[in-house]
Amino acid sequence: MRAVLGVHQLPSAHQALKALLQLGFKDLELRPTHVMEHVGSTLGKYLLTVTETEYYAQYIKTEEAKANEVLRSFDKELQERGLTSKASLREGHVVNELIAEAQESQAELVVVSLKAQETLGHFFFGSVGRKMIFQCPTNLFVYKPTTAPAALKRAVFATDHSPFAQKSLDRLISLRPLGLEHITVLTAYPQNLTSALAPFVTQLGLDVSRWIEEKLHQENEGVVRRLKQEGFHAVAEVRGEPIHEAIESSVKRHEAGLVILGAQGHGMLEGLSLGSVTAHQVLHTPHSVLVVRPR
Numbered sequence: 001m002r003a004v005l006g007v008h009q010l011p012s013a014h015q016a017l018k019a020l021l022q023l024g025f026k027d028l029e030l031r032p033t034h035v036m037e038h039v040g041s042t043l044g045k046y047l048l049t050v051t052e053t054e055y056y057a058q059y060i061k062t063e064e065a066k067a068n069e070v071l072r073s074f075d076k077e078l079q080e081r082g083l084t085s086k087a088s089l090r091e092g093h094v095v096n097e098l099i100a101e102a103q104e105s106q107a108e109l110v111v112v113s114l115k116a117q118e119t120l121g122h123f124f125f126g127s128v129g130r131k132m133i134f135q136c137p138t139n140l141f142v143y144k145p146t147t148a149p150a151a152l153k154r155a156v157f158a159t160d161h162s163p164f165a166q167k168s169l170d171r172l173i174s175l176r177p178l179g180l181e182h183i184t185v186l187t188a189y190p191q192n193l194t195s196a197l198a199p200f201v202t203q204l205g206l207d208v209s210r211w212i213e214e215k216l217h218q219e220n221e222g223v224v225r226r227l228k229q230e231g232f233h234a235v236a237e238v239r240g241e242p243i244h245e246a247i248e249s250s251v252k253r254h255e256a257g258l259v260i261l262g263a264q265g266h267g268m269l270e271g272l273s274l275g276s277v278t279a280h281q282v283l284h285t286p287h288s289v290l291v292v293r294p295r
Helices: 010-023 041-046 050-080 094-105 127-135 149-153 163-175 191-204 208-229 243-253 277-284
Strands: 002-006 029-036 088-091 109-113 139-143 154-158 182-188 234-239 258-262 288-292
Touching: 002 010, 002 094, 010 050, 010 109, 010 139, 010 149, 029 050, 029 094, 050 088, 088 094, 094 109, 094 127, 127 277, 149 154, 154 243, 163 208, 163 258, 163 288, 182 208, 182 243, 208 234, 234 243, 243 277, 258 277, 277 288
Parallel strands: 002 029, 002 109, 029 088, 109 139, 154 182, 154 258, 182 234, 258 288
Antiparallel strands: 139 288
């Protein structure tokens, strides 16, 4: 599997690499990519004097040399690990360039490192982070340094059992992250759903909450059986909580370090299979997130 790994600084790149290897993707081929975000040519043309332009050109030359050295060092480490690697230095908007690198190299995965609630270089900053989540055309692995690599062996896969969610499951299986030792298949339902269905279901003499949970458990068990057939150890869980609370509760209960979600569409208006859940999990939680986007 070919993966574009964003390299801003070596320490964070090393952490992301270690986490990626922990997931155990088969036949991994890496494209370590550093993006230089330069001051635009308009500024150089209209605001800088000749002398200042010369200083700026020297500054760019120095920064480019530093970036190439970082990439060479990282590429050398990959080769020593026996990994196929081809480093790339790009210039422009970091999200645009990582996406472009993924498209040009036909990568199946983009990998970045992110500190929860903070930014790492310019990878995630407000709308920039959201742009990566919504516009990255392929799968996205966001590693949080607060996640111990060993914890990535345990994951929570959140599903709403929609047709798109089933496609996300197929995509996850095709990626073959064999480093996952335990997957919790989680479905959450809001309490107001119980209230809405109560007038109809109680006429049949049924307990609404129990009826909903039984139906969702049946759906989850179907996913669990599919995962077990593919060699994964999986269990089902249904929680009567808002989705964010349910994910956090499940992560803690199962000591998971990874949340797996399916993302749909390439634009803000097309949404996600779980609403704004993916954006929240990527930008505001301490655990790592694997965003699966079906073909």
